[in-house]
Amino acid sequence: MNRIDRLTAILTHLQSKRLTKAQEIADRFQISLRTVYRDIRALEEAGVPLIGEAGQGYSLVEGYRLPPVMFTQEEAQAFVVAEKILEKFSDKGSSEHFHSALMKIKSVLKSQEKERVNELSPLVAVYTQKNQLLHSGKDQFLRMILEALSSKKLISINYTTFDKEETSERTLEGVGIYYAFDQWYLIAWCQLRKDYRTFRLDRINWLQILSDDYNPQAHPSLKEYIDKVRSAENLIEVKIEVPLAKEKYLKTQKYNHGFVMESRKKDKITMTFMTSHIEGFVRWMISMADMVQIISPPEAKDRILELIEEMKVNQSEK
Numbered sequence: 001m002n003r004i005d006r007l008t009a010i011l012t013h014l015q016s017k018r019l020t021k022a023q024e025i026a027d028r029f030q031i032s033l034r035t036v037y038r039d040i041r042a043l044e045e046a047g048v049p050l051i052g053e054a055g056q057g058y059s060l061v062e063g064y065r066l067p068p069v070m071f072t073q074e075e076a077q078a079f080v081v082a083e084k085i086l087e088k089f090s091d092k093g094s095s096e097h098f099h100s101a102l103m104k105i106k107s108v109l110k111s112q113e114k115e116r117v118n119e120l121s122p123l124v125a126v127y128t129q130k131n132q133l134l135h136s137g138k139d140q141f142l143r144m145i146l147e148a149l150s151s152k153k154l155i156s157i158n159y160t161t162f163d164k165e166e167t168s169e170r171t172l173e174g175v176g177i178y179y180a181f182d183q184w185y186l187i188a189w190c191q192l193r194k195d196y197r198t199f200r201l202d203r204i205n206w207l208q209i210l211s212d213d214y215n216p217q218a219h220p221s222l223k224e225y226i227d228k229v230r231s232a233e234n235l236i237e238v239k240i241e242v243p244l245a246k247e248k249y250l251k252t253q254k255y256n257h258g259f260v261m262e263s264r265k266k267d268k269i270t271m272t273f274m275t276s277h278i279e280g281f282v283r284w285m286i287s288m289a290d291m292v293q294i295i296s297p298p299e300a301k302d303r304i305l306e307l308i309e310e311m312k313v314n315q316s317e318k
Contacts, residue, residue: 001029003039010039011048014060021057071105076113077120079105084126089179093143141201142177144209145186149174154210155188160203167205168192173214176222177201180256187226189219196225235274238281239295242269246291257281270295282307 022036049061160167172188184201258275275281282303294301
């Protein structure tokens with residue numbers, strides 16, 4: 001990226017946030033702090049009304065706005081991919097708002113880019129499992145949670161647990177949401193349990209944003225919480241052996257199950273995983289039992305044999 005393009009990108013970045021630290025700019029554009037300071041001075045000399053707060057960062061004078069932004073062909077193509085992904089992994093409300101925002105983005109594209117975006121859209125598809133957030137009565141949950149997080153409001157939910165199928169009402173102080181394993185999850189302080197809990201959005205029966213505020217500073221950030229949980233987990237090492245020709249069947253999902261490392265010898269691969277849930281890992285292995293051999297630990301090998309026997313009995317009874 002040449003300097004003119006970088007200065008324009010930095011100005012766009014500054015407009016997207018109330019306050020931006022120099023280190024954040026350096027990390028995004030992979031430049032030194034000295035270069036950041038030079039670029040900031042160049043923007044000021046060009047007449048951009050910047051405010052520098054010592055030890056805090058930079059911000060634009062309130063009310064200053066860039067003229068309409070023109071997107072590159074590559075950026076326009078990225079919007080098409082983002083739109084397809086959002087349709088499959090988001091709720092109805094968020095998807096509709098994104099479509100509305102995308103229409104505004106398309107309005108500033110050049111005619112040639114508009115034509116290319118419209119031609120590209122039917123050529124891109126995203127296939128995944130059924131989106132549980134599109135169930136009747138749940139299609140606004142993701143949007144409502146985002147609204148509660150941004151406005152710092154308490155959330156009241158009726159929730160059914162996965163393991164014991166127990167239903168209860170909870171009042172929550174949100175920490176954040178994340179997407180993993182084909183599901184959306186909410187991490188929050190539960191006033192009922194007096195502890196942090198993780199809630200799967202598709203297990204929420206109803207949700208209401210309350211008028212009461214809470215102090216998010218009393219809780220860790222989403223990243224801090226997840227990092228702490230991961231470091232505290234009692235992880236178990238699992239090793240499996242896979243024929244080289246069958247490796248392709250594990251490539252997509254192995255990172256969702258704690259994949260750590262692998263070693264290759266002739267026509268076989270030994271993979272090492274770290275998991276906190278042996279039962280879940282073994283049940284994943286069942287789907288590839290004809291091509292995968294569990295090496296360790298012994299309890300994982302024993303459990304997969306038990307499950308196979310249970311499957312035999314279950315099928316013989318029908």
